[in-house]
Every structure is written in structure tokens, then in C-alpha cells.
Amino acid sequence: MSNAKWADVIGWALLAVLLVLALTSGDTYTLKVVLWISLNILAAAALRFVMLTGELNIATAAFWGVGAYVAAILTAWYKLPFFLSLLIGGLAPMLLSVLFGYVTLRTKGPYFMLISFAFTEVLRLIYTQTESIGGNSGMIGIYPPRWLDPYYSAIVVAIVAALLAVFFWLERGAFGKLLKAIQNNDAVTESVGIDVLKMKVICLAVASFAAGVGGALFAHANRVISPGDFSFLVAVYALAYVKIGGETQFSGAIIGAVLLTLLNQYVIAFGHYEHLFFGGAIVVAMLVLPNGLMGLFERVAIAFGGTRENAAPAARGGH
Amino acid sequence: MDLAAQLLVNTLQIGSVYVLFALGLTLIFGVMKIVNFAHGEFFSLAALVVAVLMPVLAPALGLPLWVDFLIALAAAIGAVLVLGTLTYWIGFERYLRDLVGSFILSVGLILFLQGVFVEIFTATPRPVEPIVTGTISIFGGRITAQRLLIVALAITFTAMLYLVLQRTKLGKALRAVAEDREAAMLQGIRYRSISFYGWLIGVSMAGLAGALIAPLTVSQPAIGGDYLIKAFIIIIIGGLGSIPGAIFGGLLVALIESIFGYYYDLTIATIIMFVLVMVFLLVRPQGLMGHVER
Numbered sequence: 076m077s078n079a080k081w082a083d084v085i086g087w088a089l090l091a092v093l094l095v096l097a098l099t100s101g102d103t104y105t106l107k108v109v110l111w112i113s114l115n116i117l118a119a120a121a122l123r124f125v126m127l128t129g130e131l132n133i134a135t136a137a138f139w140g141v142g143a144y145v146a147a148i149l150t151a152w153y154k155l156p157f158f159l160s161l162l163i164g165g166l167a168p169m170l171l172s173v174l175f176g177y178v179t180l181r182t183k184g185p186y187f188m189l190i191s192f193a194f195t196e197v198l199r200l201i202y203t204q205t206e207s208i209g210g211n212s213g214m215i216g217i218y219p220p221r222w223l224d225p226y227y228s229a230i231v232v233a234i235v236a237a238l239l240a241v242f243f244w245l246e247r248g249a250f251g252k253l254l255k256a257i258q259n260n261d262a263v264t265e266s267v268g269i270d271v272l273k274m275k276v277i278c279l280a281v282a283s284f285a286a287g288v289g290g291a292l293f294a295h296a297n298r299v300i301s302p303g304d305f306s307f308l309v310a311v312y313a314l315a316y317v318k319i320g321g322e323t324q325f326s327g328a329i330i331g332a333v334l335l336t337l338l339n340q341y342v343i344a345f346g347h348y349e350h351l352f353f354g355g356a357i358v359v360a361m362l363v364l365p366n367g368l369m370g371l372f373e374r375v376a377i378a379f380g381g382t383r384e385n386a387a388p389a390a391r392g393g394h
Numbered sequence: 395m396d397l398a399a400q401l402l403v404n405t406l407q408i409g410s411v412y413v414l415f416a417l418g419l420t421l422i423f424g425v426m427k428i429v430n431f432a433h434g435e436f437f438s439l440a441a442l443v444v445a446v447l448m449p450v451l452a453p454a455l456g457l458p459l460w461v462d463f464l465i466a467l468a469a470a471i472g473a474v475l476v477l478g479t480l481t482y483w484i485g486f487e488r489y490l491r492d493l494v495g496s497f498i499l500s501v502g503l504i505l506f507l508q509g510v511f512v513e514i515f516t517a518t519p520r521p522v523e524p525i526v527t528g529t530i531s532i533f534g535g536r537i538t539a540q541r542l543l544i545v546a547l548a549i550t551f552t553a554m555l556y557l558v559l560q561r562t563k564l565g566k567a568l569r570a571v572a573e574d575r576e577a578a579m580l581q582g583i584r585y586r587s588i589s590f591y592g593w594l595i596g597v598s599m600a601g602l603a604g605a606l607i608a609p610l611t612v613s614q615p616a617i618g619g620d621y622l623i624k625a626f627i628i629i630i631i632g633g634l635g636s637i638p639g640a641i642f643g644g645l646l647v648a649l650i651e652s653i654f655g656y657y658y659d660l661t662i663a664t665i666i667m668f669v670l671v672m673v674f675l676l677v678r679p680q681g682l683m684g685h686v687e688r
Binding site: 126131178179181182184185186188189190192193194196197200201203204308311314315318348350351353354355356357358361362365 | 423427429484485488489493494495497498499501502503504505506507508509510513623626627629630634661664665668671672675676679
């Protein structure tokens with residue numbers, strides 16, 4: 076098997092382990108950690124999917140937040156069924172992302188990155204100013220149905236795995252090749268008759284649906300949400316998972332999210348040093364592992380006589 | 395008429411600091427092709443140094459307050475230059491022209507430096523005594539002498555940067571690198587050392603903005619973050635890497651903020667700015683004075 080296939084196997088095996096843990100473990104703490112790991116994997120995969128076109132979409136955090144607020148309002152206020160509000164929690168940010176993408180995806184690289192950052196922070200400002208959704212203090216009492224409660228972690232892992240399978244299938248198929256072509260050279264892609272803007276908007280819409288579902292699952296896991304949960308840092312952490320796992324591989328997002336979430340479990344014990352340590356860990360990892368753990372894995376494999384097969388270019392925003 | 399004059403005076407006093415802050419950001423982008431998300435931390439550091447030193451210097455030296463302020467300002471820029479050099483050597487040097495890598499690095503730095511600043515300076519808001527007192531009227535718009543002094547200093551620093559960029563050899567090298575790195579290197583310009591100078595000048599501009607803001611507000615470690623989103627809007631409007639664009643964008647954002655801040659509130663003003671940027675992008679995706687990215 077080639078390195079790339081090995082990487083995929085590791086990624087899916089990790090997801091399988093999470094699912095088994097979620098189904099069999101009776102330990103509340105383990106279930107919580109499995110839940111957070113799965114949600115972080117989803118955020119990282121949603122961010123990475125748009126990175127296939129070469130764009131860094133910080134608004135992943137914004138769509139995560141829209142999904143959370145929409146689903147929370149639907150279950151907490153209108154008592155809609157949980158799964159229906161999950162679906163709407165995905166569709167609402169997807170529609171919003173089509174509008175947002177139609178305007179902003181004409182730009183690329185640093186412009187798109189900054190505008191997606193500004194969008195995220197402006198939405199957060201709007202939440203803080205809207206008293207009906209709790210303003211600065213946010214919303215409380217967002218519960219999944221009582222019968223679902225013991226299986227909640229397992230449901231989350233299953234939904235995350237299903238969404239990841241869709242991402243995987245899209246990336247490996249013709250659509251994924253098209254996205255990578257746009258990343259390599261959008262002008263050439265356009266010149267052979269492909270509507271680049273449309274493809275980028277579709278890509279963003281798919282990722283935003285997943286991000287919205289992730290936000291909805293997050294809201295029902297956390298029971299409370301506030302504007303502070305949806306700052307641009309959500310996207311930053313997701314990017315850290317992708318980068319530290321290794322962005323050239325699909326499994327990079329999975330491995331990065333698993334490792335950093337576990338690390339964070341220890342770091343939380345440092346109290347207000349949490350940010351300091353996590354920030355430090357990100358900086359050190361960036362300096363020591365330029366291609367992430369998958370890059371390290373590949374280097375080791377090559378050293379032991381393997382071949383360099385998956386030479387997909389790294390997502391980049393600069394030109 | 396008086397109201398219009400007052401709003402213009404407000405625009406000038408908000409805008410002069412925005413311009414300084416955004417100039418540093420756009421200069422760093424031009425030379426290094428990275429967005430320095432940690433720009434606000436250099437701003438915070440300078441503001442905190444000034445806010446800590448001012449109450450200490452006055453009784454210790456017995457000099458006029460404005461001399462104390464200049465000493466504190468110099469110390470603040472010194473601290474910013476030390477932090478700038480360290481962060482460049484340890485990190486940014488390896489991420490030149492790498493937008494995504496430098497983004498993570500600078501956000502990691504934000505988290506790390508925020509923690510460090512809270513440790514050193516604590517999270518207590520620190521006010522600074524007014525340097526000069528009194529109020530001055532310009533065409534019917536009123537401004538405190540303190541703010542007028544700050545505006546004058548900000549304009550002076552902006553003009554100095556402009557002169558350095560236009561007239562000196564270093565300035566020409568910086569502009570050449572920003573325009574076309576390879577052509578500049580073919581002319582014998584050493585890209586790595588020029589980008590280091592560009593970085594230091596850029597973070598010093600953030601430091602100057604922070605040091606100038608300290609007497610007008612209460613400083614605490616998170617103060618720089620508030621400026622970041624507006625600086626982004628400014629440089630998107632002006633065009634990334636464009637010096638005149640940053641000046642124009644800074645004044646435009648300040649104008650919107652003073653008008654909508656006056657009639658509604660600052661949050662509405664920020665939302666309006668964002669909507670404006672979206673409309674703007676539909677018409678001119680590369681910013682007002684930016685070039686098409688290739």
C-alpha cells in the first residue's frame with residue numbers, strides 16, 4: 076500500500092475507535108472527550124475542504140455559529156424535533172454561505188482571508204447586540220431529546236463520520252480534482268470553460284452545511300451558547316488541527332484534531348495559562364513540523380524505502 | 395455646520411491613529427506578503443509600557459509631562475523593537491510569503507503574548523494623566539488640546555514614514571520588493587534583510603499607534619484586538635500593500651465611525667463598514683488602490 080492509502084486507513088481507523096468508545100464506554104468523561112474530538116474533526120474537515128481551492132475560509136467559524144444559533148432557537152423555542160433542527164441548522168448557514176461566497180469568492184488569497192475574518196467578527200458583534208438571543212450572555216437550555224441523551228456522543232461520532240465520508244468521496248472524485256485545479260491555476264481552469272466562481276461557491280456551500288451541522292451538534296452538547304464561542308478562534312483551532320495533522324492528507328485533519336484535543340485536556344488544568352500553553356504548542360508545532368505529522372510520517376516512510384506518491388500541492392493562500 | 399465640523403474633527407482624531415496602525419499592517423503585507431494578525435499585540439505592548447511608565451516617570455524625574463511622555467514613547471518603541479526582532483528571528487523569518495503558515499504562527503503568538511501580558515501587566519485597566527489640558531476650537535469643532543497633540547504626532551509620524559519610503563534608499567528597496575520581489579532581487583536588493591527592516595518598521599507603526607492611544611484611553615492587554623478588525627477593513631478598502639490606500643481607508647473608516655457612532659452606536663458603525671466592504675468588493679475586488687493579484 077502507498078503512503079497515502081496508509082494515511083487514509085489510519086484516519087478511518089481513528090474514527091472507528093471513536094465510535095467504539097462512544098458506544099461502549101460508560102465513563103462520562105471519556106464520552107465527553109470523544110464528543111469534543113469528533114466535533115473538532117468536523118470543523119477541521121470543513122475548513123480543509125475549502126482549502127482544496129487554495130482559500131483559507133475563516134468564516135467556517137461564522138457558519139459554525141449560525142448553525143448553532145439556528146438549531147438552538149428551533150429546539151429551545153419552537154420545540155422542533157432534534158434531527159430536523161440539525162438539518163435546518165446545516166441548511167441555513169449553507170444558504171448564507173452562497174450569498175457570502177457569491178460576493179467574496181471573486182477575491183482570493185489574503186483578501187478572502189481577511190474578509191472571512193471580518194465576516195466572522197461582525198456576526199459575533201451582531202449576536203452580542205441582539206437581545207432576543209441573549210446578547211452577550213447567550214442562550215441556555217438547549218437540550219437534545221431525553222431518550223437520546225445516553226447515545227449523544229455516539230450519534231455525534233456517527234454524523235461526523237457520515238459527513239467526512241461525503242467530503243472524502245467528493246475530494247477523491249471529479250469535483251475534488253476540479254477544486255485542486257482551481258487551487259493550482261484558476262485562470263487556466265476558467266479558460267477550459269469551467270465556471271470557477273460557481274465551483275468555489277458550491278465548495279463553500281458544502282463545507283458550510285457541515286460546519287452548520289457541527290455548530291448545531293455543539294450547541295446541544297454544550298447546552299449553552301454565547302457569542303464568545305464563535306469567534307475566529309474556532310477557525311484558528313481548526314486550522315491548527317489541519318496544519319499539525321498535515322494538510323496534504325485527508326486524514327491530517329482527523330489526526331491533528333485527535334492529538335490537539337487530547338493535549339488540550341491536559342492544558343485546561345493550567346487554568347488561565349491555557350491560552351499561553353496552547354498558543355505556545357501551536358507555534359512550536361509550526362516551527363518543528365512544517366508539513367505536520369503526516370509530513371513526518373511520509374519522511375519516515377521514505378527513509379524506510381517507501382516512495383513519495385501523494386505529492387499533492389499544499390493549500391496556499393499566497394500568490 | 396458646527397455638527398459637521400465636530401464630526402470632521404472626530405474623524406481626524408480617530409483616523410490618525412487608525413492610519414498609523416493600518417500603515418504598519420499594509421507595509422508588512424507589501425514586503426513580506428503575510429498578514430500580521432499579531433499586529434494588535436505590538437499595539438497593546440506599547441500602550442501598556444506607556445501606561446506603566448507615565449505614573450512612575452513623573453515623580454522620579456520631575457520633568458514636564460510631555461518630556462515624560464516622549465521618554466515613555468521611546469521606551470515603548472524600544473520594547474516593540476525587541477519583541478519584533480525576537481518574533482521575526484524565531485518565527486516569521488521562516489514564513490515569508492506563506493499566508494497560511496504565518497496566520498497560524500501569528501494567532502499562536504496572539505494567544506501566547508496575551509497570556510504573557512496578563513502575567514506581566516495584569517488585566518487591570520490603566521489610565522494615564524492628561525499631558526496637556528484645555529480645549530481648542532477648530533472651525534466650530536471642539537477638541538481637547540491633548541487629542542490635538544496626539545493627532546499632530548500621528549500626522550508627523552505618518553509623514554515621516556512617507557518620506558522614508560519615498561526618499562531614502564531603504565524606502566525605495568522596500569517599495570521595489572513590495573512591487574516585484576524577483577525583479578528587486580535581480581537588482582541586488584537583499585530580500586531577507588529588507589523584509590526584516592520592513593517588519594520592524596511595520597510593528598513600530600503599531601507601537602506608535604498604541605503609545606499615542608495610551609493617554610487617551612485606559613490600557614489593558616486586550617486593547618490591540620479591537621483595532622485589528624477595523625485595520626483589516628481599512629486595508630481591504632485601500633488595497634493590500636497600498637500606502638495611500640491605507641491612509642484613505644483609515645480616514646474613510648474613521649468618518650463612518652464618527653458619523654454612525656454619533657447617530658447610532660459603534661457596533662452599528664462597524665456593521666455598516668462591513669456591508670460597505672461587501673458592496674465595494676462586488677465593484678472592485680482588488681481594493682481601491684490595490685493591484686490585481688497574480
